[in-house]
Amino acid sequence: MRRALSNPMAFGGFLIIAVIMMLALAAPLIAPFDPEAIDVKSILLPPSSTHWMGTDGLGRDVFSRMLFGARVSLMVGIVAVGIATLIGIVLGSISGYYRGWVDVFIMRLVDVMLSIPTFFLILAVIAFLTPSIWNIMIVIGLTSWMGVTRLVRAEFLSLRNREFVMASETLGARDGRLIFRHLLPNSLTPIIVSSVLGVASAVLVESGLSFLGLGVQAPQSSWGNILTDGKEYIEFAWWLSLFPGLAILITVLGYNLLGEGLRDALDPRSSN
Amino acid sequence: MSFTRLLCLTLLTLLAGCGEPQQDPNVDYDQVYPAVDGGNMINAMTGEPSGLIPMIAGESAASAIASNIFNSLLKYDKNLELEGELAESWTISPDHRTITFKLKPDMKWADGQPLTSADVLFTWKLVTDENTRTPYGSDYKLVIKAETPDTRTFRVSYQEPYAPALDTWAGLQILPKHLLEGQDINTTAFARNPVGSHYYKLEQWRNGERISLIRNPLATQGEARIERLVSRFIPDAASQFLELMADNIDTMNLNPIQYARIFPSRPDLTQKIGLYKELGNSYTYLGFNLKRKPFDDIRIRQAINYAINKQELIDGVLLGLGEPVSSPYKPGTRWTNPELQPYPYDAQKAIALLKEAGYADHDGDGILDKDGKPLTFEMLTNQNKQREMSAVLIQRRLKEIGIDARIRVLEWASFIGRFIKTGEFDAVVLGWSLSLDPDQYSIWHSSQQAPGQFNFIGYNNPQVDRLLEQGRLELDIEKRTKIYHEFARLLLEDSPIVYLYAGYGLPAIHKRIKGIDDPAPPAGIGHNSHEWYIPQPLRRLEISAQ
Numbered sequence: 001m002r003r004a005l006s007n008p009m010a011f012g013g014f015l016i017i018a019v020i021m022m023l024a025l026a027a028p029l030i031a032p033f034d035p036e037a038i039d040v041k042s043i044l045l046p047p048s049s050t051h052w053m054g055t056d057g058l059g060r061d062v063f064s065r066m067l068f069g070a071r072v073s074l075m076v077g078i079v080a081v082g083i084a085t086l087i088g089i090v091l092g093s094i095s096g097y098y099r100g101w102v103d104v105f106i107m108r109l110v111d112v113m114l115s116i117p118t119f120f121l122i123l124a125v126i127a128f129l130t131p132s133i134w135n136i137m138i139v140i141g142l143t144s145w146m147g148v149t150r151l152v153r154a155e156f157l158s159l160r161n162r163e164f165v166m167a168s169e170t171l172g173a174r175d176g177r178l179i180f181r182h183l184l185p186n187s188l189t190p191i192i193v194s195s196v197l198g199v200a201s202a203v204l205v206e207s208g209l210s211f212l213g214l215g216v217q218a219p220q221s222s223w224g225n226i227l228t229d230g231k232e233y234i235e236f237a238w239w240l241s242l243f244p245g246l247a248i249l250i251t252v253l254g255y256n257l258l259g260e261g262l263r264d265a266l267d268p269r270s271s272n
Numbered sequence: 273m274s275f276t277r278l279l280c281l282t283l284l285t286l287l288a289g290c291g292e293p294q295q296d297p298n299v300d301y302d303q304v305y306p307a308v309d310g311g312n313m314i315n316a317m318t319g320e321p322s323g324l325i326p327m328i329a330g331e332s333a334a335s336a337i338a339s340n341i342f343n344s345l346l347k348y349d350k351n352l353e354l355e356g357e358l359a360e361s362w363t364i365s366p367d368h369r370t371i372t373f374k375l376k377p378d379m380k381w382a383d384g385q386p387l388t389s390a391d392v393l394f395t396w397k398l399v400t401d402e403n404t405r406t407p408y409g410s411d412y413k414l415v416i417k418a419e420t421p422d423t424r425t426f427r428v429s430y431q432e433p434y435a436p437a438l439d440t441w442a443g444l445q446i447l448p449k450h451l452l453e454g455q456d457i458n459t460t461a462f463a464r465n466p467v468g469s470h471y472y473k474l475e476q477w478r479n480g481e482r483i484s485l486i487r488n489p490l491a492t493q494g495e496a497r498i499e500r501l502v503s504r505f506i507p508d509a510a511s512q513f514l515e516l517m518a519d520n521i522d523t524m525n526l527n528p529i530q531y532a533r534i535f536p537s538r539p540d541l542t543q544k545i546g547l548y549k550e551l552g553n554s555y556t557y558l559g560f561n562l563k564r565k566p567f568d569d570i571r572i573r574q575a576i577n578y579a580i581n582k583q584e585l586i587d588g589v590l591l592g593l594g595e596p597v598s599s600p601y602k603p604g605t606r607w608t609n610p611e612l613q614p615y616p617y618d619a620q621k622a623i624a625l626l627k628e629a630g631y632a633d634h635d636g637d638g639i640l641d642k643d644g645k646p647l648t649f650e651m652l653t654n655q656n657k658q659r660e661m662s663a664v665l666i667q668r669r670l671k672e673i674g675i676d677a678r679i680r681v682l683e684w685a686s687f688i689g690r691f692i693k694t695g696e697f698d699a700v701v702l703g704w705s706l707s708l709d710p711d712q713y714s715i716w717h718s719s720q721q722a723p724g725q726f727n728f729i730g731y732n733n734p735q736v737d738r739l740l741e742q743g744r745l746e747l748d749i750e751k752r753t754k755i756y757h758e759f760a761r762l763l764l765e766d767s768p769i770v771y772l773y774a775g776y777g778l779p780a781i782h783k784r785i786k787g788i789d790d791p792a793p794p795a796g797i798g799h800n801s802h803e804w805y806i807p808q809p810l811r812r813l814e815i816s817a818q
Contacts (some may be wrong), residue, residue, distance in 0.1 A: 038668055039586035057529075057663055058588060127686065209655060213655050213681045219664050231526075232657050235510060268776050 023260045024070035031070050033061035035068040036219045041088075044237045054239035056229050065221040066243055071249065072222040076137050076206040077199040083141025090149025093179055095149065096156025103153070110146045118143050119205060133216050136209060140202050151194055155187035161234025193263040200255035207248050211258030222250050276572075293814035299810060301783035311501040311586070311783060315523045316512040316525055320480060320505045321465030323662040326445050327399050337503060342445035342484055344490055345373050345392065345426070346438060348708055350793035350800070354438055358387070358446060358492060359426075368433035373441070377422045379492045381448050382400055382473040387492065389420040392451035396428070398457055405458050435746045435752060439709035466526040471802050476525045480505060496802035497787070517541060519812075522782040526590040527726035529598040531778045540718030548779045550792035551604065554705045555597045555774040556659060558651070558666060561697055562768055563730040566629070566647065574615070575625035579673045580666055583615035586773050589661045593778060597771040600704065600712060605794055607710040608750075609757035614765050614771060622673050633674055638672035648676035649698035656680030656686045659701045662772055665700070693723045695730070710756040713740045716763065731768045784810035 005011050007251055023030065032052075035130050039059035047054045053062035095106040125205035129135045165182050173181075210224025211231075223244040230240030321334035324341065324639055347357040356362065358481040359373040379387040379727050384660070397399040399412045414437075417429040430437065444547040454458065466474055469492045472485035485501040504521060506512045513530060515521045526547070535541055558580070560567035567573060567644055586594045589760075631640040631647055640647040651666065653659040661678045670677045677699075691697045702714065714720050715741050739759040748754045763772075779797050781788060788797060 003594065036668070038588065038665060040584055040665075042531065043588065057657070058664060127683075130680065213683070217681065219639055219667060219679070233529055236529060237512065 005265075007261040007265040008102065009257050009263055013254045013257030013259070013261055016250060018244070020070055020251055020254065021182050022035055023067055023076060024074050026068035027064075027071055031061075031064035031067045033085055035060065035064040035221055035262075037061070043232060044240075046237075047239050053243045054237065056226070056240055057233065062226065062243060063238060065226055066223070066247060069221040069223045069226060070247065070251075072133060072220065073203050073206055073248070075171050076133065076140065076222075076254075079137040080140035080202040080206075081198040082144040082194050083138065084198060085148050085191065087141070087145035089152055089184070089269060091145070092149040092152025093184065095181070096153035097160070097175070097179055097183065099157075099234075107153070110149055113146050119208065122205065122209065123212070123214065125149045126209060131209075131214050131217055133220070136206060136215055140205055144198060144202070144218060147198070148191060148194055151190050152187055155190060156183050189262075193259050193266070194261035196262060200252045203248065203251055203255070207244075215272070226232065228267070235259045239247040288456065301810065305786060305807030305810070307497065307787060308458070308808060309495075309497050309782075309805070310808075310809045312497045312502055313806065314502040314504060314521045314802070315522070316515060316521045317427045317503050318505075318507050318509070318512075319801070323448065324466045324474070325457065325460075325463045326473075327404070327408050328458060328463065333503075337483055338445060338468075339470075340446070340464070340472040340501060341470050341474065341803070342467055343373075343469050344347075344442050344445050346442040347794055348421045352602075352788070352794045354442060354709055355518045355538060356718040357442075358392070358494050359441075362438070364747060364809045368745075369431075370427060370429045371437060371441075373426045375426065376423065376492065379469060380490045381450075382467050382488045382490055383448075383451075384490065385448065385450050386423075387446070387469050388423040388808075388809050389426040390423065391446055391449045392418050392426045392452065393418055395444060395446045398447065399444060400450070400618075401457075403456075403458070408443070411436070412444065421624060422471065426653055428610070433747055435497070435712040435744050436709040439707070439711075440710075446734040464559075472501055472683045475500065493802070511681075512531040513702050516780060516782075519544070519782070522785060524780055526780050528589075528593045528775070528778065531593060532591040532782075533764070535572070535780075544783050545637055546781050546783050546788070546790075548781065548788070548790055548792055548797050549593070550633045550779065550796045551794060551795075552775045552777045553600055554660060555600070556701065556703045556772045558662075558770040558772060559700045559702060559729045560730070560768060561695065561699065561729060563695065564698060566642075567649075567699070568627050571625045571629040572647075573770075575622040575673070576670065576675070577615040577640065577767045577770045578618045578625070579622040579675070580615075580770055580772070581669060582772060584669075585662055585665055588665055589658050590773060590775050594773040594775040599757075600709075600771075601756070601760070602706050602708070602794065603774060606753055607756050607760075609760045611757075612760060615764075615767070619669075619673055624674065626675075631674075638674065639676045646676060647674065648678070650678045650680055650776050651699045651701055652680050652682060652687065652691055652697050653689050653701040654684045655681055658775070659703070695723070695728060700729075710742055710752070712759075713744060715742060729768055731766075732765060733762065736766075737760050 003012060004265055035105050036061060042055050042059040044057060049065065051061050053066060056062055056065070074119050091106050095103045121143050128137065150185070160183070165178065168178060168182055201229065203215040206215055207224035207227065210222045211228045213228065215224050216222040226244040227241060230237065230244070279593065295439060299648045319335065321329050321337060322333060323329045324334060324338050326335050326342065328593045329335070329338070337519040340593040345357060346362070348352050349355045358375055358379065362371055362813065363372045364371055365382040375389055376684040381387050394413055397408060398414070399409050408630045412771045413430045414430055414434055416431050417503060419427050420425065445467070451467055452462055464477060471488060472493045473488045475484045477483045482502055482504045487496055487499050490494060506515060509527070512521065512524050516524050531547060535547060558576070560573055562568060582596045586592060586596065596614045598604065598614045599609050601607040609727045626640055626647070630642045633640050634642060640658065640787050651663050653663050660681055667677045667679055692700070716731055716736055717727065717738050721730055739755050740761070743752060743755040743759065746755060777796065784806050785804050786807060787800070789800055793799060
């Protein structure tokens with residue numbers, strides 16, 4: 001961990017994510033207003049000392065909505081990637097360890113899944129389900145495990161022929177022990193890196209879905225749906241587009257920096 | 273002067289010549305100018321028409337343009353009373369089954385051919401022909417006999433009296449027989465190259481860009497003043513607004529934010545663009561699926577009606593630019609029952625009604641329940657900002673009295689296809705457009721509940737059914753008014769829908785255009801657009817509108 005954080009890129013990303021997470025967790029304490037409190041007398045007020053990020057079309061405080069929206073965006077990112085990583089590890093391990101026809105089958109499945117544009121697949125699935133934060137997390141998770149699967153499989157294939165694994169196998173270690181004690185712990189680095197990068201793209205997907213009205217439903221806020229609200233008034237109420245846009249940018253940047261930084265720091269092959 | 277300098281100068285001159293020609297900033301738009309003919313007026317349309325035969329094309333862009341090209345037998349005047357357009361007069365037989373239209377004399381099509389009753393008969397045959405792909409045929413199929421005793425007389429007979437008949441003849445635009453006879457109306461090239469009889473005729477149609485109409489010197493209603501009407505296709509409303517600000521279009525309909533927030537803060541805009549208000553042509557409502565519990569109970573519906581603060585919706589969603597509604601007609605017109613008032617906002621009364629219906633918060637979760645079932649439902653709406661915002665405001669008010677309403681926003685096609693047509697919904701936030709005839713049989717009669725029909729909320733009140741049937745047969749306008757006033761009263765009492773508001777139409781028109789009736793009469797700001805004119809000094813400095 002220390003090695004990872006000594007990398008300035010990783011540290012910068014970590015700092016950004018940590019701050020955003022803290023803000024999201026402390027949202028009920030920090031938020032100056034109830035994010036769902038409508039006030040028709042203060043519709044579309046520009047940023048001021050009372051409303052730091054202005055108000056939206058129903059007079060709701062944008063800063064408070066941004067804070068609560070951060071919870072949604074981050075939770076979707078983390079849970080969705082959690083699901084994807086879990087599926088990826090299981091399938092990748094099976095594929096890389098047992099090889100043979102199971103490997104062929106899983107890899108062709110990966111190919112098929114990769115050939116479908118993920119965002120449209122998610123759109124299609126969400127259109128048939130009730131849009132809710134849980135459905136979104138599950139659907140994003142179920143449609144983005146392919147990268148992790150390939151990664152885990154590749155790691156397993158290369159680790160499988162290493163001396164310590166063969167030694168352990170010769171000593172009679174069973175499959176479970178080999179996988180969980182030797183192969184998986186040694187594959188963790190790329191998995192962590194790809195997960196961190198995956199969170200960034202999941203945050204983007206969630207924002208996109210909410211922007212299209214298929215994500216988190218009113219009155220709950222997410223960065224994506226604040227951005228949609230802003231679209232209507234873009235020539236007038238710039239604050240409705242700027243702040244959620246910036247938040248998404250910074251968060252995605254944070255995760256990408258952290259991911260890239262971790263890769264540089266932890267992967268001996270890419271260090272220079 | 274060196275060659276390079278000369279080149280630079282030439283380039284600069286060329287560059288200066290590019291871009292839209294701008295008006296002299298010192299022009300006084302508020303000065304009084306005498307009415308003159310000529311000039312171009314440019315408006316924006318979100319879509320391009322598929323053709324210009326109104327009965328075939330169907331979309332609003334087509335009817336907006338075609339209404340400048342074709343005439344109907346009748347039209348609505350500025351107070352929304354019927355008057356003759358191609359018809360000079362009309363008489364109704366004593367048994368109310370036959371209408372005889374007398375056409376004005378010596379009318380001509382834009383190509384110089386005479387316009388006669390044969391054209392009217394031809395158009396009627398077209399609209400009722402099984403092979404004509406039009407959604408508007410049903411009203412005209414009620415005519416059992418149509419005849420033309422002479423070139424200026426057109427007579428139609430109905431099986432039984434049909435009160436909305438006159439309105440239908442104000443909606444049928446007459447097409448030229450001599451150009452369309454023997455052609456397939458669904459595919460004819462006439463749709464791209466129409467010849468009509470109204471103020472304008474087609475000058476040029478540039479695909480994906482614009483349609484320009486030029487004044488028709490043979491117009492049956494006299495000549496319009498403005499020389500050329502140009503409709504540019506600009507799909508995005510925000511881009512239209514930018515074009516309006518940049519002086520590249522003359523008219524557009526604003527949304528409340530643009531009207532009440534952007535304009536007042538921009539004196540440069542108010543100096544050159546005039547803002548108007550007119551009664552809108554639709555109202556927004558919260559409709560219940562009456563076949564589902566708990567909405568089969570009138571007390572629940574009334575409670576929800578009392579719990580919704582309509583003024584708050586008007587202030588919040590429309591920024592005050594709308595009116596409350598208490599009957600399904602345009603406010604201020606004859607068919608609106610002046611005695612009806614919307615349900616006032618009264619949370620206590622709502623709570624009392626819910627209690628009477630057996631609902632109480634037994635489990636202490638803040639949501640009322642009855643027999644262990646919480647009072648919760650889902651409000652569907654389509655991706656329409658105003659409707660979404662209304663739903664959020666309603667949700668909050670209902671939560672205050674212990675009703676848990678969830679919101680689901682859907683794309684229009686799936687909204688209609690998957691939920692409305694199948695009846696798979698609890699409640700909807702939607703709008704109805706208002707027709708000028710008061711007949712609303714298709715929306716409220718209990719027989720109109722099949723999938724795809726308009727009574728999708730499942731409203732069934734025998735008394736209302738009877739009134740709707742009577743209203744269709746009654747041609748006496750006073751008696752008819754009474755019937756629809758009573759219908760509106762019953763509807764309000766039953767509360768199958770909660771009327772939320774009727775928003776104003778908010779047209780913005782460049783001040784170079786004069787002769788506008790302000791305030792707008794019930795028929796809307798455009799009712800006298802043929803009298804609008806553009807004084808010479810205010811015209812765009814354009815060589816040509818091509």
